[in-house]
Amino acid sequence: MNKKLSNSRRDFIKTTGKAGLAAGLSLTVLPSIAAGNPVINGNAPFGEDIPYEQQPLGYAYTALEPVIDAMTMEIHYSRHAAAYAKNLAEAVKAEGVDTGKEKLVSLLGRISKFSAKMRNNGGGHYNHEFFWKSMRAVSDTNAPQGALADAIIKDFGSFDAFKTQFTDAGKNRFGSGWAWLVLNKDSKLVIGSTPNQDNPLMDTSELKGTPLLGLDVWEHAYYLKYQNRRPDYIAAWWKLVNWDLVSTRYSK
């Protein structure tokens, strides 16, 4: 953010703070605004911190073969996801977000205050960074362990029932979007989906909670290898899920 904008924001906050005091607004809220902290929607779910910039992939484009082919990974990461990160950088600049002070996860929690460009690209960037980390090389015996496995059985009946419900969420998402496993505010595991690049951290989202696992069901994620067969892509994708990381997210 440039200095002029930053100063005018501070003046705005000062003025608003005085007006707020005059109007007798809560003193517990105002000091944090005056200190320049992000204003966080009180109901925003906790989500993991993801930087505003695109991060290195962490594995080769070939690492997820044969489930996801190298060309799909290369186009997906270096073109689609890179574009979300670039457009997000433009949006935060244009809309005066101080990225040194406010984390992306907090911004998503009040995304209704921003433009469609911020929503689409903030979500697009966050979701893809989250997605890359959620996968690792193929394992035919891939399944969650420990406390997460117990919670899945408790909330869905069995691992197979969980997979069926998650698969249906991905299959039935009309058009483009994401399927999610989230931990809701009652510490219950919930499956759902979001349209476009929305996610469960957004104050605009019907599905709310802490994301534990997300699956990209946009055609760009699977079309080269699976064409119109989204269910085949989802069925194969289970071999890639990094359950160790999902467990870590759950235990946090």
Ligand code: MN3
């Ligand atoms: Mn994608």
